[in-house]
Amino acid sequence: MNTVIKNKGVRRAVMLRSPIFILPAFICFVISFVIPFLLGLYLSFCKFNIPRDAHWVGFANYSAAFSDPGFWSAFGNSLMFMIASVVCINVPAFFIAYFLSEKINGVGLFRTAFFIPNLIGGVVLGYIWSMLFDGILNYFGTYLTASPVYGLWGIVILVAWQQIGYMMIIYIAGFKSVPTDMLEAAEVDGVTKAQKLFRIILPNMISTISVCIFLTLTNSLKMFDQNLALTGGAPIETLENGMQVKTTELLALNIYTTYNINANWHGAAQAKAVIFFLLTAILAGTQLYLTGRFGQKPKKRVRAKEGAAKQ
């Protein structure tokens, strides 16, 4: 709710002093986000070892980034990983939350147990899971990085295990926000459990589902620690011309490894980072737009119904 200050003198005083309150946060934002972002954008058009000695090279870095097969491989991997993780995290998280919203014994214990993996750091998880996977796979005479299939599914399993608990908490909050009068009315009308879930609960949880999908999408795109610690991009396929493709490398890790090739590749890594930013921004923007559209529909319907009832 907006507060309108009607007295001109008070309004002027507030307007003059407001920078004092805004300034600290604004300075932090500029230092931490705006300056590094603009510097990064500028460096993506430069050749540099350290930013101070950068010199302009135009679009050469973007050309190098787009002609790197490792980048496209990582792009494809990220896309597959994003789809797999959205499904593998949200579907189990939704159903676990559904069951843990019921009045059953030990609900608190279960919720805590599912949430705990989210508190462990990505690198630690990566190393622990690599030992677990290899322990099992060695029994069958193979190992995690023997095939990209093992490696990529390994990351999906790890991330699902880590994030299901977090999404579960958001879904539980969503379940709690479903109007109880609506649920009770449905029960009185004799709906089945499936009808209750799909006809009443799900439509009321669109905004919660959108939040969870948005978080999973952006988390999947930003995935770095777990990728680095679990597979490091291996197995590496060396093509006949000697070029390397890291078959389980995701986009963020690809940017990091590109930067570390040598000083000539710092600019190309920066260009990849800018492309990565644009991709994330487009995806997040689209997702928010769609959420806004679909999220408003139930409200519109309710308003329309309310209007009809009044008439």
Place this chain on the structure above:
Amino acid sequence: MLKKSYIQLFWAMLVLSVSGCTAESTEGYVYYINFKPEADAMWQELAEKYTEQTGTQVKVVTAASGTYTDTLTVAMNKTMVPTLFVVNGVQSLANWEDYCYDLRDSKLTDDLESEDFCMYGKNGALEAIGYCYECYGLIVNKSLLKKSGHDISEINNFASLRSVAEDIHSRSGELGFDAFTSSGLDSSSSWRFSGHLAALPLFYEFGEAGICSQPAEITGKYLGLYRNVWDLYINNSAVLPTALNTATGNMAEEEFGSGKAVFYQNGSWEYNSLTNAETFAMNPDDLAMIPIYCGAEGEENAGLCSGTENYWAVNSKADQKSIDATIAFLDWVVTSEEGRKMMSDSFGATPFKDSLPFVNIFISDADRLREEGKYTVTWDFIYTPNTDTWRAGVVSALQSYSAGTEDWGKVENAFVNGWSYQYKTEHCILN
């Protein structure tokens, strides 16, 4: 009134920040980005002593393991730039070449006993000085070897090494120890094979072709020797080849230190850890280092692999006073009593005239073999283009080969074609 105050505040902040940024030291300073975390305490102590004696400010910052390039890059971008840093090979020198001060006419050249460990750049500029040298080979537990009924004197080529190793491995159940430690391909261990072992085929190829600088391409003519040794390692150890990708450097060290294996490929830097009472407390008399015999012709005359990956470079972008202060500091480090003691205790063998004697059986073995007229296998892996990337490709191929999912051709491809591609990327031929 308030607006005026804002403007005054703004100007005050601007003036303060600008004056802060442009403040320069009137005297030279020394600022060292140290590469070796294990030597940090000694460097800090030495820096303090030097400041006490001369009044010159000495700052030592040690990068955490594996973060040296990042630490150096960040430091180079600050107002107070490092005056002294470490380069560790041809690629590292190529990255920082524009920052290396030409040390040809400095006093440091007078302190050197040998210029074998110096790196030169364009126009013969002395860009980096190796400050210590090391050796690597096969570390042998002589006591276990004796228990198995063999003696170190019977090993003088690949055939004899294989015969002894296979005999020990075949009787490992009865003996209670195996021939080789695990050849782990985890990143904490894989450098022993993608770096050190890989130097052998490179050494013989470069020697035959008369190559003494980084080549654009290699033929891989002697990769068969590399395969000989690798097969010997993985087939005569207690760890299954399929489990090598998770086997670490610590595992191999522990296997050797606790008497579970006779042979351990590593270097002179392992001496302290193996003999220290608080770690493995091995008897120095039980230890020796022999060459990595791989089946090369005439290898009976091979010595140990000796060289260095640790070079000092003085930052040419620092102001002249600081450059002079840094050279004076280094001169003091290699000539003063305190400095020489620190260098000897921390790094063992150093190429300076006044270096103190030290105890390291492995370095002594290298010196003895050299005195006997055996040839030194040089560290030709320092020429590897884009070292980390190239090595990662070789390690991945070795993993597949060891697990039996790919043939040796994959290793050859990663080794030979990987080299030429990485050379092109390193020298901007591709982009």
